[in-house]
Amino acid sequence: MQRRLALVKIPGFEYSEAHSDPLRDFNEEIIMSEVQFRNFDETKAYKALQKLQAPSLSAVLDGKRVTSCNSSYELGKQETLHYNYAAKQVDNQILSVLQELSDEQQLIDKFRLIASGEYMNSGENRRVLHHLTRGQLAGSVSHEGRDLGAFYNEQNSRIADFAEEVHAGRITAENGKPFSTVVQVGIGGSDLGPRAMYLALKNHVNSSEGSGEAFRGRGEKLNARFISNVDPDDAADILREIDPSTTLFILVSKSGTTQETLTNEALVLDRLKHAGVKQPRKQIICVTSETSPLAKSSEYLDSFFIDDFIGGRYSSTSAVGGAVLSLAFGADVFREFLDGAHAADAAAMEAGILKNPALLDALIGIWERNFQGFPSTAVLPYSQAMSRFPAHLQQMDMESNGKHVNRDGEQLGYLTGPVIFGEPGTNGQHSFYQLLHQGTDIIPLQFIGFLNSQDGLDVNWEGSTSQQKLNANLAAQIIAFAKGKKDDNPNKTFQGERPSSLLYSKSLTPRVLGALLAHFENKVMFQGLVWNLNSFDQEGVQLGKVLTKQVLGDGELDPALQEFSALLGVRS
Numbered sequence: 103m104q105r106r107l108a109l110v111k112i113p114g115f116e117y118s119e120a121h122s123d124p125l126r127d128f129n130e131e132i133i134m135s136e137v138q139f140r141n142f143d144e145t146k147a148y149k150a151l152q153k154l155q156a157p158s159l160s161a162v163l164d165g166k167r168v169t170s171c172n173s174s175y176e177l178g179k180q181e182t183l184h185y186n187y188a189a190k191q192v193d194n195q196i197l198s199v200l201q202e203l204s205d206e207q208q209l210i211d212k213f214r215l216i217a218s219g220e221y222m223n224s225g226e227n228r229r230v231l232h233h234l235t236r237g238q239l240a241g242s243v244s245h246e247g248r249d250l251g252a253f254y255n256e257q258n259s260r261i262a263d264f265a266e267e268v269h270a271g272r273i274t275a276e277n278g279k280p281f282s283t284v285v286q287v288g289i290g291g292s293d294l295g296p297r298a299m300y301l302a303l304k305n306h307v308n309s310s311e312g313s314g315e316a317f318r319g320r321g322e323k324l325n326a327r328f329i330s331n332v333d334p335d336d337a338a339d340i341l342r343e344i345d346p347s348t349t350l351f352i353l354v355s356k357s358g359t360t361q362e363t364l365t366n367e368a369l370v371l372d373r374l375k376h377a378g379v380k381q382p383r384k385q386i387i388c389v390t391s392e393t394s395p396l397a398k399s400s401e402y403l404d405s406f407f408i409d410d411f412i413g414g415r416y417s418s419t420s421a422v423g424g425a426v427l428s429l430a431f432g433a434d435v436f437r438e439f440l441d442g443a444h445a446a447d448a449a450a451m452e453a454g455i456l457k458n459p460a461l462l463d464a465l466i467g468i469w470e471r472n473f474q475g476f477p478s479t480a481v482l483p484y485s486q487a488m489s490r491f492p493a494h495l496q497q498m499d500m501e502s503n504g505k506h507v508n509r510d511g512e513q514l515g516y517l518t519g520p521v522i523f524g525e526p527g528t529n530g531q532h533s534f535y536q537l538l539h540q541g542t543d544i545i546p547l548q549f550i551g552f553l554n555s556q557d558g559l560d561v562n563w564e565g566s567t568s569q570q571k572l573n574a575n576l577a578a579q580i581i582a583f584a585k586g587k588k589d590d591n592p593n594k595t596f597q598g599e600r601p602s603s604l605l606y607s608k609s610l611t612p613r614v615l616g617a618l619l620a621h622f623e624n625k626v627m628f629q630g631l632v633w634n635l636n637s638f639d640q641e642g643v644q645l646g647k648v649l650t651k652q653v654l655g656d657g658e659l660d661p662a663l664q665e666f667s668a669l670l671g672v673r674s
């Protein structure tokens with residue numbers, strides 16, 4: 103079936119002509135049949151990369167000026183996010199073959215197809231539209247006569263209006279008091295991204311002198327908390343510290359059927375009744391897909407919607423993240439966050455890899471995974487505010503590319519998604535850096551750093567400020583990993599040759615955070631396209647759910663499952 107997909111130039115976006123094969127005019131249409139889906143090991147670039155050797159990092163670093171290895175996002179409002187790859191084991195020859203790989207796998211054309219609403223989620227036969235939640239990249243997308251970009255914008259403005267009513271005290275708790283706290287109840291993509299984004303912006307909005315110029319001293323409108331695990335202690339921990347009678351709960355479940363979330367709703371309802379609230383569901387708003395069972399309920403104070411074309415792990419820029427971020431900080435902060443993500447998306451449309459940070463990061467990751475054979479990669483933000491960002495990336499990356507078959511269900515003969523882990527620096531240095539420096543596995547590192555802290559608080563102790571100490575550690579770690587240290591005592595020898603990248607900006611603002619989120623989403627998308635995967639379904643999470651249902655039922659179990667269930671007190 104040939105589908106003609108009209109593509110439009112992104113207004114104001116500077117398209118590079120530097121690329122050897124000049125970008126097609128964006129007004130030219132792409133026909134699905136022009137795009138070939140082939141396995142990575144069937145490409146010429148794969149065979150060419152197999153013949154190349156990784157240069158030594160010491161040689162690479164001594165041979166170049168670090169800042170010449172920057173690929174940057176201009177985000178508007180004088181905000182910039184840089185991707186630096188000086189400490190990566192790539193040279194011009196490798197980079198030029200990676201450019202050929204990008205062209206051969208038609209990565210930008212396939213991105214354009216995704217942005218144009220093509221059914222690129224082959225496992226569920228769905229469109230993939232998280233980019234559209236923050237702005238149009240390739241024209242409008244209509245589904246059954248409805249403009250979906252307009253639908254997402256409409257939900258955002260409904261949330262903005264609702265948040266304004268809550269902040270103004272015109273929407274209150276049942277007891278007439280203004281809401282003081284908002285608690286999001288969700289799990290997976292309905293928790294990890296929104297929670298990570300909330301924690302990343304909390305100090306910025308509360309800062310009086312730090313990075314929060316635009317929102318300086320504003321302070322949070324509502325304190326936010328998150329309940330996700332079915333472990334009752336998770337909910338107990340939160341419910342003990344809030345006053346349910348003045349708390350607004352956000353029940354978030356795209357499917358509307360997730361066991362943990364519905365169980366936690368029951369627990370919250372109990373707690374609200376216990377606190378004397380007569381109509382507990384009127385202190386709950388719901389965020390769900392229009393096709394979910396929750397969508398039909400009118401018992402909630404209000405409901406906001408996404409559709410089935412927004413994957414859970416890609417939903418932070420939809421109502422799933424928008425409700426809690428707008429209620430906690432204000433809808434204008436959420437809009438800034440969206441604008442940063444959209445600017446990064448636009449930059450990711452660039453075909454020249456050196457001018458496309460997400461594409462470059464993705465391709466260097468392919469080089470490290472498939473040719474250097476590295477089993478995992480660590481995301482190490484030198485910012486405590488980014489404490490849950492690695493956890494969000496674990497779901498987003500590993501649930502997208504942790505696959506062993508290609509988009510047509512055929513077994514693959516090459517490595518795919520790596521294991522992702524990470525913690526903020528400098529804490530990680532006091533935890534797992536021993537293995538990173540002297541272990542038997544080499545693990546590529548993805549550092550994130552900011553010149554300024556978000557809050558103005560700091561101290562000059564022994565000649566430097568805390569922020570200076572933080573970034574001195576970051577610079578030192580990049581070189582220690584890359585160059586190592588020779589010593590006569592083998593136990594004190596650091597082999598070095600541990601590659602790292604550095605994403606950095608002046609401050610962690612809503613716009614920069616949006617760009618960071620989009621950077622990693624687009625990196626994962628490009629890697630999945632190189633590997634010829636369907637990065638947008640998640641069959642791997644279903645088996646556990648099926649067996650759990652059996653254990654909680656009363657039917658006969660597999661003997662070993664029966665024994666484990668009995669051992670854990672679930673079955674006698």
Ligand SMILES: O=P(O)(O)OC[C@H]1O[C@H](O)[C@H](O)[C@@H](O)[C@@H]1O
Pocket residue numbers: 289290291292354355356357358359360363414415501640643
């Ligand atoms: O938002 P929900 O429908 O409740 O789903 C929550 C989570 O459930 C599963 O774990 C899926 O694998 C995730 O992708 C999803 O984010």
